[in-house]
Each structure stands twice: as structure tokens, then as C-alpha cells.
Amino acid sequence: MxxxxxxxxxxxxxxxxxxxxxxxxxxxxxxxxxxxxxxxxxxxxxxxxxxxxxxxxxxxxxxxxxxxxxxxxxxxxxxxxxGNLGTSWVSNAPVLKDIATALPVTLELITMAFIIALIIAVPIGMLAALRPGGKTDKAVFVYGLFAGSQPEFWWALLFVFVFYFKLGIAPPPLGLINPMNSPPPPRTGFYTIDSLLAGDLTTFFDLLHHLMLPVATLVFILSGPIIKMVRQNMEQALTADFVLYARAAGMPGSTVARYALRAAMAPSMTLIGILYGFMLGGAVLVESVFSLPGIGQYAVRSILAFDYPAIQGVVLVITAISLVVYLLLDLLHAIIDPRLAQE
Amino acid sequence: MPPADAPLLLEVKGLKVGYPVQRRMVTPIDGLDLTIREREVVGLLGDAGSGKSTAALAMLGLVRPPGRILAGEVRFLGQDLLKLSPEGLRALRGKDLALIVQNPRGALHPMLPVGRQISNAYRAHGAASSKEGWQRAIDLLRNVGINDPERRVHSYAHELSGGMAQRALISMALSSTPRLLIADEPTSGLDVTIQAQFLDEMAATVRGTGSAILLVTQDLGIIANYCDRVVVLHEGRIVESAATREFFIKPQHAYSRQVLSLVRAPATPAKFAADIAPLIEVRDLVKHFSIKGRDKKVQAVDGVSFAIRPGESLGLVGESGSGKTTVGRCLLRLVEPTSGDIRYRGQSIASIKPAELRRFRSKLQIVFQDPYDALNPRYTMEDVIREPLDLHTDLDAIGKRRRIGELLDLVGLDPKRMGEKPRGLGAGALQRLNIARALATGPEFIVLDEPTSVLSPLARVGFIELLARLKKDLGLAYLFISHDLTTVQHVCDRVAVMYLGQIVEVGTTEQVFKRPAHPYAQALLGAHLTADPMHRRVDRPPVNALAGEIPSPIDLPPGCYLASRCRHVTEACRVTPQTLAMHAEGRPVRCMRVLAGEVPIGGSP
Structure with a gap:
């Protein structure tokens, strides 16, 4: 079935x-x-x-x-x-090969950003809904005013200014690895995974170091809508009869919160999926600021150069990934909510 | 009944609950006082909007957000719940004080198996392992009469029927053997047979555990049959408290007297000469619905025949899923019948073209179950009634206005308010407006499809009186579809009992209610809770009960449809299709064993 x-x-x-x-x-x-x-x-x-x-x-x-x-x-x-996407008119390399180099960079970037954003945003959204008017709720309000109202490249530049130029914690925004290091031998195309497979921890930490600011920028941007959505769904779930009944049955606060979260997460999944698909191409501004050779950059370059085969390839691959992500999320949704599995 | 000096269990004093509405505090509960003694079953009676559910929750120290408990005491076993710490209150809830609510499926988490939820409730009040909790859930489900509990613990709320979900809820509520069970309209939305089964089981289980019950309800039948004492909630306060029998004999408060007026004035059925030509005649009506993606069919109506004379009202009763509503809709061709004949004054309307059908529409009208959904919320009351006048009459504007005024007056609504939108009206007034709209074209026959099911007791009394008056004054005939047997008893001259798309018995109201013949009719009427505290159901063993629930109308058995649930079943019943044939008492019954005199008839005292 x-x-x-x-x-x-x-x-x-x-x-x-x-x-x-x-x-x-x-x-x-x-x-x-x-x-x-x-x-x-x-x-x-x-x-x-x-x-x-x-x-x-x-x-x-x-x-x-x-x-x-x-x-x-x-x-x-x-x-x-x-299985041939043609040859790029600009690079003269097969489009498939170009994409195989660019795509892992973006996937690495936004997957990390999504995982961290979810880890941070879900509990915050939950807390804000559980204690409306509390400290978390107020902080979320202030954050929403800032994060939502400025474009991500502006935050990226601000982060570079503060963390690289002023504090010197972050590396210069010039790509994924230190130009002095050589990239790990390509096996999966994902630098982080490849460096771990090669047992090259120096490169691995160098990668994390370089990814620090771009990921932080994306987390900062993504957390806004995720917090808002979790909070809203959670608020709704908290007024549901089954939550009131769990209280009436004397269940501890943690159980009641778990009941509400489970009901709140199910509808949130869909939006997270859409956001992920959007970020595949939408991370281009952040990629540009940090000179990351990702799929967004590749897409923009192809469009400006009227590189038809490359444009076609990028659209095809991004759509295919989005479709797979939607499918996975729907399956996950069906696991969380048995009512969907039945249909 | 416990002795009058049994120790106090719950004592509520001056309870006040408020909800902020546009910066003001509205107080649905305003100074409520109530006591419950140990092992006592107290009925809390109140109309829609009287604050019953709010009161029930507040006794656990709970309020739906954004409401608040403003004042008062809820003393349970001597300590004031409202002064307890959150943790102290939590420890009491679900342990000594348990709740079951209406809409049980909504009270169960939709994404967790019921067994997990029962286990969680149990483990909230004692150190038990997950495995012990799970085992306890299975035992509890078995205790409340669920077959195959090992499988059912894995079910989700949407996989349970309403009756089963309510059983799961009560097993959760009873998991820690509470001292007091608060049951907030636990059977609203359940069929009468399931309702009686459930209440019997609840009474028996609670008697076994020695708990007291506060039974919140609008149903006088439930009060009369299960409660020791009645308290009446009206406008946020208790206005009357009396032993059940005294309450039914001598109600004190005006509200109590009004709701009881129906019980005290039995209906007098009209007499008809046998040779009057029928107004409506239905023969072998069949309606199948095909199921999408499967080649099977739902047999909603399976060969129904009956006749209604001018000025007569026929009641159509049966559990949900019996096909009552489909029959009503087929009669007006709102649903196209698969086959069969429908005659209005001798003229067949089952297969005429829609354009011709329109001529008959003004004579045949329908009133639906949900008065809100049946009205366009953008229309004023005047617009609602003008629409049929525009379609079916050639009155001028002044004539129409006069007619609208007359119609509103006829159904007991104030004609001066005809410019208002129906939004602010209660269900009772809305249903009157629906009647006025149906009457606008001067019909001879109205299909009433569960018209009282969403009405409060008080609105119901008024509505039934209105139907009786219209029938007498205008000579209307009704097909009254309902599972509310009390109302049927008061409105109908004859009653047809339906089961799985077939009529199993037809007779005068008196015959069917006093001496039901078909085993299904016996069970249905046996489950009917008559508002008579002198013959309480809890004081006698229930008889004629059916096993299980109504089967699916997709895969029907080859023989008698009731065979799987009937006490009198024989092997022959399972293979012989049953036909509706005249019984010795002069009414048709669809059961060969009853017709052969092998099954005692009657049953309901």
C-alpha cells in the first residue's frame, strides 16, 4: 500500500x-x-x-x-x-558534471542550516506558545522585527564585518576551504563527508570554520518563519480538546506539551518542505557574499550567459530534489499522523 | 441511593467563572453552589448555554482559555482545589476526580494509539512501567466492554466509533478508580441503543468502584433513569435541587416546569378513516450509492414502501446508518432514487422530468437537521422567506411583505424583526424560520429530517408544540425522521422502524411504543429512556439489548439483516431473506419468527 x-x-x-x-x-x-x-x-x-x-x-x-x-x-x-543533460556552452563540460560539483555545496550549506534552525526554532516556538507574554515570547517578537525585515545578504555582510573584520573569529568569505589546503579526494562530492571519509580532520574542521558564517546567516533568516509557524500551530494545538482532556486526566505538564507538539508538528512539516525547496535556489545571495560555488551561483551565471543547457539542467535538478523532499516529508507526515496513512 | 447523611465528597461554594469579551468579563458561571455526597449520582440539568460544561470543567479547576475562575471554592474531600499548587491539583485530577466529555473522539489525541493514552493517564498517577501501563490499558478496555482489547489498544481515535471512543475515554477516566466521575453529556451524538448500553455499563462500573457521579445532561430521560438527585443550572446558578422523583412530580423553578411540560402532557394521536386516499405513497423505493474506486455498492434504501394520508404524520425511526435520511431526500427527489415509485395524490413523481417536478415542489417541502447550515447567513429573515414566494407565487411586493409577516407570526417569530439576519438567533428560533420558509408555498406535506436534534430541551418543547399546532390548523402531513423517540412519540400518529435500509415494522405510535414486535424494534424501544423516574432503568436488568453495533450497509448478509445481533436468531434466519408481512395484531412486521408467534412481543414496560 x-x-x-x-x-x-x-x-x-x-x-x-x-x-x-x-x-x-x-x-x-x-x-x-x-x-x-x-x-x-x-x-x-x-x-x-x-x-x-x-x-x-x-x-x-x-x-x-x-x-x-x-x-x-x-x-x-x-x-x-x-541521462545526458548536454554540454555547457560556457564551461564546455557536461552539465551533469558541473551540477555534481556545485549542488553538494548548496545542499551541505542549507541542510546544515535547516538542522540547526529546527533545533533552535522549534523549542523557542514551543516555549513562546506555552507561555504567551513570557520572556521567550517577547524575545521572539523583537527578533521577528529584525530578522524578517532585512534581506539575508545584508545580514551576511554584517556578520562578515563583525566576525571576520572586527573580531577575527571567522575566516575571510572566500569559499569553502582555505586556499592553502587542497580539497579532499572527491567521492560523494560533499566536502564534509569526503574529508571525513579520507580521515582528514584538519580539512573537516577548516570546512566547518568556513561554513560557520554562511550557515549562521541562513539559520538567522530561516528561524523567523519556523518559530512563527511552530508557535502558531502550537497555540492552536493547545486549545484542542485533547490537550484540555490530557490536563483533566492529570497528566504532567511535559506530557501535555508533548501531546500539543505532536499535533503542531504535523502541519509544520509541509511548510518546512516548501522552505527547503525554495532555499535550494534562494541561497544564491548568501553563496555570492561568501564566494561559495553552489548551485545558486551556477544558475545565475548560466542565465546571464544564456547557457541554455545549463539553465535546463539546473531547473530540472532543483525540481527533482524538491519533489523528492516533498515526498519524504509527506511520508514523515503520514508516520506522525496516522489519519493520513489511511487515505 | 446513598443515605442522606453520607459524607460530603464535593462542595462548591460561590463559584464564578469569567471570560473576557471585548474588554468586559462575561460570567457564564456566576455564584454556583453544589454538593455531592459519596456514592451519589447527581444529574446536572440545564439548557444550551446555561454553562453546564464550563461548570463541569471548573470543578476540576480547569477553564478553557482565555477564561478564568474569578471567585469561589471547590472543596473536594475537605480541601479547596482552587488554592492547591498546580502540582497538587494535577495529582488529584484524573486520580480522585475524573472527567469524561461529549465529543469523545475530539478528546482523544488523533495521532496516538488509545492504549498509549490510557497508559499515560494511568502512569501519571503512580509509578508504573510503560509495559504495566499498556497491560492496564488492555484490562481497562476489557472492563468497559470492548471486544478484542488487545487489538483495540493499537487503534487511533478516528478508527473508533463514537460509542467505542466514549468507552475508551471512560476507561481512561476510571484508570485510577476516582472518587468522583464528572460526565459531561457523555452520550450526546450516540444512538439510543449505544447510549443505553453505555450508560448501563457506566452505572455498573461506577457502582463497582464506589464512585459518585455528576452527570451533566439536557436529557430528562437520562436524569429519570440514572440519577438520585437533580440540580438545575440556569443562568450560571443552581436554581433547583431535588430528589429525582420529587423533581418530576413537583418541579419548583419555572424552567423545570417548562421542560417537564412535555413529559406530563402525552400526545393524542389523530384517528383516520381507513378508506382515505393517501397523499404520499411510496412503493419499493431503492437507493444504491456506488463507492468510488470499488465495484461495491452501499444499499442505503432497500425496498421501502409506505403511505401517508392527508394530515397524518409518520415517524421514521432507526439508528444512524439505517437510511432514514435518504428516504426523506428521495421522496422530494433531492436524491434520485435508483428504482421504485413515489406517488403524490396518485400521480407518479419518481421519474418525471425536473421541469415538471417543479410544479410539485411547492406542495412538498423539507426542513433539515441543522438549522444554521440550511440558511444563507447573508440573508435577512425577510429574504429567506421571500425566495420561495418569488419562485412559486405571483404576489406583488406589498402582498409578499404581508405574507412574510403572517408566516413569521404563524411560527411564533416577531414579524418586526424580519429585517434582521438570522446570525444572532438560537437554534430553536432558526428552526422556526426554516419552518416558515417551508410553509411559504402552502405545502400539504413536509419532510422533517431530524429537526430537533440540535435544539435545547426548552426549544424542543416549543418546537414540538408548534408542529402539533400547524398540523391541526393547516392539516399538514409530515414524514418525521428522527432518532429522538420522545419527540416522535409526541408528534407522530404512526411509526415505521428502519434497520439497514429496510422497514422492519410499521404501526400506530401506541402499538410500536407499547408492544414493539420486531426484535430490532424491541431493542430500540427498550433502549429508549422514558422520562419516568418510577421505572428506572438502573433498577432492573436491561432486556432485549442488541449485541454489537450496526453492520456496514456494504456487505449485507443473505438472510435477515439483524441475524448477527439478534437474541432470537436461528440457523434459518441467517439464510432466509425476510419479508414485511401482516402480523396477527394487524400491522406489518419483517421477521418470520415473530410472524410465526415464536418470539414474545412487547417488552418495554
């Missing part, structure tokens, strides 16, 4: 991805841009222009291009269905 649900969701996901791919394929070609001119400079000769167009394949009819990209035209070479 459960397996069937998962398979159905995955099948629907594949169809969604395919539809999105086709849509994006046409949408980027609607941009008022000429990718060829980037390769040939100003005032090219007709022949040079045609040659460049032929080189990146935009001289063919658009339907042929689409079939090629999807992998439905075997004579033209491998495409999406064969």
Missing part, C-alpha cells in the same frame, strides 16, 4: 519533470537574447556566425533541438532519457 503510493508519486513526479523540461525549453528561447553572439564577438562575419550557431546546435529547427535534448533523436546523440 505504502510502496504503491510511493511508486505512484514517483511516476507522477517523472511526468511533472518532463512537462517542466519542455516548458522551460521553450521559455528560455523566448528570452530576448542571442546566445550565438556571445561566442563570436561584435560584428561577426556571416560565416563565422553560422559556424558558431552550428557548433552549439541552434541552427537546427527548434523541434529537432527539443527531440535531441530529450534524447528522442538517437541519430543526434544522447539526450535526457539517456
Amino acid at each position: 505504502l510502496l504503491r503510493t510511493i511508486l505512484r508519486r514517483l511516476a507522477v513526479g517523472v511526468v511533472q519533470l518532463l512537462g517542466l523540461t519542455v516548458a522551460v525549453f521553450f521559455l528560455i528561447r523566448l528570452m530576448p537574447a542571442d546566445p550565438v553572439s556571445r561566442f563570436v564577438g561584435i560584428n561577426p562575419s556571416k560565416a563565422a556566425y553560422a559556424q558558431a550557431a552550428k557548433a552549439i546546435g541552434v541552427d537546427r529547427p527548434i523541434s529537432t533541438q527539443l527531440l535531441h535534448y530529450l534524447g528522442l533523436a538517437p541519430s543526434q546523440g544522447k539526450g535526457l532519457l539517456q
Whole structure:
């Protein structure tokens, strides 16, 4: 039953991805841009222009291009269905390989940020709801005024100013590792995991050191909505009949709070999932400030360079990850709330 | 009943509970005094909005947020609960003072197995391991009559029926054998048969543990059958306290006299000549609902036939899920019947086109169960009644206004308030407005679908009187669908009993109530709590009770539908489909053993 649900969701996901791919394929070609001119400079000769167009394949009819990209035209070479996302026009490397380098950086960054944000924000939201008007509640209010009202790059810059420039605790915002160190031998693509696998603790701690400020910035930004949401759901759960009844049954305060939290977390899961999917591309400002070569940076660079295959690849991969995250959260939701499992 | 000098268990003095509403304190409980002695069963009677539930919670020192207890004492075994520390109060709650509430499924955590919740409640008041708590949960569920408790401990609230959820709740409440059980309308929303089963079990269990009960209710039948003493809550205070029998003989307060007036004035059924042509005639009505994604069908109505004469009211009774409501909706073709014939004054309306049907709509009307949902909240009372006048009459504007005024006056609403929106009205007044709307087109026949189920006792009395008056003055015929047997007894001339989509017995109200013949009718009427404190149910062993709950109308048995629950079942019953045939007493019954005279009829004293 459960397996069937998962398979159905995955099948629907594949169809969604395919539809999105086709849509994006046409949408980027609607941009008022000429990718060829980037390769040939100003005032090219007709022949040079045609040659460049032929080189990146935009001289063919658009339907042929689409079939090629999807992998439905075997004579033209491998495409999406064969697991080939094409070659980047800028880096000349396969898009898949580019993404495999950039994506782990972002995933590492936002996953860490999410874990820490949840650890901090959930108890705070809970406390604020349990004691309305208390100290936590007031602190949350003040924090909400600040964190919500300034953009994340501003906080990132402020953190760099304070912790690197003034206090000197943090490293300069120049990438993931100290330029003097060499990156760990790539196995998973995730630097932290790779350095641990290689038993290289120096690099591992250096990585954490470099990730400190970007993660802190994201935690600072993410905690706002999470606290707010947990608090709201918790407040609602606390007025539920089953919480009143747990009190009437003389259950200790900790049990009552647990009852309410369980009911509050279930609806919170969905929003956390949406937030995660959003941050995949949305972390780009923080990546830029700290010069982290993540997927957000890669996406922006590809768009500015009209690098069609790269744009397509990024959209596809981010969507696929979002879909998987939603699926996982729905499964988790069903474990927490048996009423959903039944349906 | 405990002796009058039994030691005091609970003593409430000057209790006052307030809720802040727009910067003012509203006090639904305002100076409540109450005593309960050991082993006493006290009924707390009050109308909707009298503060019953607030009072019940406040006796545990609890108030729904944002309310507060403003003043008063709640002395339990000598100590004032309201002065105890939070931890001291917590230790008492659920241990010596336990609560069960209405809406049991809402009181259970939706995401935790009931066994875990019972275990948590038990372990809150004693050092027990998780395993012991779990074992205790199984024992407790078995004690309150749940079959297969080893499996049921793993169930979640949404997997339990209302009756079972209430049993789970009471097993939690009784987990530490409390001295006082506060039961806040524990059976509202349950069917009569389940209600009687549950209250019997609660009375028996509590008698076994020696606890006292404060039974909060609006139902005089429950008071009469289970309580030693009655206290009446009105506008936040206790206005009357009397032994149950005295209360029913000589009520003191005006409110008590009003709610009791119905019990004291039995209805007089109308007499009909046998040869009057029927107004409505239904033959072999069938309605199947198909289930999405499965090739099975729900047999909601399974071959129902009956006739209603002009000016007659027929009651349709049965548990929820018996198909009563579907019959009512099929009659007006709000739901399309699968097959069967419906005749209005001899003319078939079962298969005519919608356009033709409209001509009949003005003569056939319906009033729904929930008076709030049946009215557009944006309409004023005037708009509500004008709508049918616009559709079915050609009165001019002045004529319509006059008619609206007349109709409001007819149902006992003030015509001067016709410009108001129905929002502020109580359920009783809203249901009157629904009646006025149904009457606007001058109908001859009204389907009343559980019209009293959300009304408070006081509103119900007035509403029943209104129905009786309209029937007499306007010669209306009713199909009165209800599981509220007291109301049926007062409104209906004849009664049809339904079970799983079939009529199992039809007779005059007197016949069915005094001498029910079909085993299901016997059980249903046996579970009816007559408001008669002289024949209390707790003083005699319950008879004719059915086992279990109503089966699903999807996989119906080949033989008698009642076979799985019936005391008189034989092997032949399980394989022989039953037909409705005339019984020797001159009324149709669907049971071959009753028809053969093998089952004693009657039963209800």
C-alpha cells in the first residue's frame, strides 16, 4: 500500500519533470537574447556566425533541438532519457558534471542550516506558545522585527564585518576551504563527508570554520518563519480538546506539551518542505557574499550567459530534489499522523 | 441511593467563572453552589448555554482559555482545589476526580494509539512501567466492554466509533478508580441503543468502584433513569435541587416546569378513516450509492414502501446508518432514487422530468437537521422567506411583505424583526424560520429530517408544540425522521422502524411504543429512556439489548439483516431473506419468527 503510493508519486513526479523540461525549453528561447553572439564577438562575419550557431546546435529547427535534448533523436546523440543533460556552452563540460560539483555545496550549506534552525526554532516556538507574554515570547517578537525585515545578504555582510573584520573569529568569505589546503579526494562530492571519509580532520574542521558564517546567516533568516509557524500551530494545538482532556486526566505538564507538539508538528512539516525547496535556489545571495560555488551561483551565471543547457539542467535538478523532499516529508507526515496513512 | 447523611465528597461554594469579551468579563458561571455526597449520582440539568460544561470543567479547576475562575471554592474531600499548587491539583485530577466529555473522539489525541493514552493517564498517577501501563490499558478496555482489547489498544481515535471512543475515554477516566466521575453529556451524538448500553455499563462500573457521579445532561430521560438527585443550572446558578422523583412530580423553578411540560402532557394521536386516499405513497423505493474506486455498492434504501394520508404524520425511526435520511431526500427527489415509485395524490413523481417536478415542489417541502447550515447567513429573515414566494407565487411586493409577516407570526417569530439576519438567533428560533420558509408555498406535506436534534430541551418543547399546532390548523402531513423517540412519540400518529435500509415494522405510535414486535424494534424501544423516574432503568436488568453495533450497509448478509445481533436468531434466519408481512395484531412486521408467534412481543414496560 505504502510502496504503491510511493511508486505512484514517483511516476507522477517523472511526468511533472518532463512537462517542466519542455516548458522551460521553450521559455528560455523566448528570452530576448542571442546566445550565438556571445561566442563570436561584435560584428561577426556571416560565416563565422553560422559556424558558431552550428557548433552549439541552434541552427537546427527548434523541434529537432527539443527531440535531441530529450534524447528522442538517437541519430543526434544522447539526450535526457539517456541521462545526458548536454554540454555547457560556457564551461564546455557536461552539465551533469558541473551540477555534481556545485549542488553538494548548496545542499551541505542549507541542510546544515535547516538542522540547526529546527533545533533552535522549534523549542523557542514551543516555549513562546506555552507561555504567551513570557520572556521567550517577547524575545521572539523583537527578533521577528529584525530578522524578517532585512534581506539575508545584508545580514551576511554584517556578520562578515563583525566576525571576520572586527573580531577575527571567522575566516575571510572566500569559499569553502582555505586556499592553502587542497580539497579532499572527491567521492560523494560533499566536502564534509569526503574529508571525513579520507580521515582528514584538519580539512573537516577548516570546512566547518568556513561554513560557520554562511550557515549562521541562513539559520538567522530561516528561524523567523519556523518559530512563527511552530508557535502558531502550537497555540492552536493547545486549545484542542485533547490537550484540555490530557490536563483533566492529570497528566504532567511535559506530557501535555508533548501531546500539543505532536499535533503542531504535523502541519509544520509541509511548510518546512516548501522552505527547503525554495532555499535550494534562494541561497544564491548568501553563496555570492561568501564566494561559495553552489548551485545558486551556477544558475545565475548560466542565465546571464544564456547557457541554455545549463539553465535546463539546473531547473530540472532543483525540481527533482524538491519533489523528492516533498515526498519524504509527506511520508514523515503520514508516520506522525496516522489519519493520513489511511487515505 | 446513598443515605442522606453520607459524607460530603464535593462542595462548591460561590463559584464564578469569567471570560473576557471585548474588554468586559462575561460570567457564564456566576455564584454556583453544589454538593455531592459519596456514592451519589447527581444529574446536572440545564439548557444550551446555561454553562453546564464550563461548570463541569471548573470543578476540576480547569477553564478553557482565555477564561478564568474569578471567585469561589471547590472543596473536594475537605480541601479547596482552587488554592492547591498546580502540582497538587494535577495529582488529584484524573486520580480522585475524573472527567469524561461529549465529543469523545475530539478528546482523544488523533495521532496516538488509545492504549498509549490510557497508559499515560494511568502512569501519571503512580509509578508504573510503560509495559504495566499498556497491560492496564488492555484490562481497562476489557472492563468497559470492548471486544478484542488487545487489538483495540493499537487503534487511533478516528478508527473508533463514537460509542467505542466514549468507552475508551471512560476507561481512561476510571484508570485510577476516582472518587468522583464528572460526565459531561457523555452520550450526546450516540444512538439510543449505544447510549443505553453505555450508560448501563457506566452505572455498573461506577457502582463497582464506589464512585459518585455528576452527570451533566439536557436529557430528562437520562436524569429519570440514572440519577438520585437533580440540580438545575440556569443562568450560571443552581436554581433547583431535588430528589429525582420529587423533581418530576413537583418541579419548583419555572424552567423545570417548562421542560417537564412535555413529559406530563402525552400526545393524542389523530384517528383516520381507513378508506382515505393517501397523499404520499411510496412503493419499493431503492437507493444504491456506488463507492468510488470499488465495484461495491452501499444499499442505503432497500425496498421501502409506505403511505401517508392527508394530515397524518409518520415517524421514521432507526439508528444512524439505517437510511432514514435518504428516504426523506428521495421522496422530494433531492436524491434520485435508483428504482421504485413515489406517488403524490396518485400521480407518479419518481421519474418525471425536473421541469415538471417543479410544479410539485411547492406542495412538498423539507426542513433539515441543522438549522444554521440550511440558511444563507447573508440573508435577512425577510429574504429567506421571500425566495420561495418569488419562485412559486405571483404576489406583488406589498402582498409578499404581508405574507412574510403572517408566516413569521404563524411560527411564533416577531414579524418586526424580519429585517434582521438570522446570525444572532438560537437554534430553536432558526428552526422556526426554516419552518416558515417551508410553509411559504402552502405545502400539504413536509419532510422533517431530524429537526430537533440540535435544539435545547426548552426549544424542543416549543418546537414540538408548534408542529402539533400547524398540523391541526393547516392539516399538514409530515414524514418525521428522527432518532429522538420522545419527540416522535409526541408528534407522530404512526411509526415505521428502519434497520439497514429496510422497514422492519410499521404501526400506530401506541402499538410500536407499547408492544414493539420486531426484535430490532424491541431493542430500540427498550433502549429508549422514558422520562419516568418510577421505572428506572438502573433498577432492573436491561432486556432485549442488541449485541454489537450496526453492520456496514456494504456487505449485507443473505438472510435477515439483524441475524448477527439478534437474541432470537436461528440457523434459518441467517439464510432466509425476510419479508414485511401482516402480523396477527394487524400491522406489518419483517421477521418470520415473530410472524410465526415464536418470539414474545412487547417488552418495554
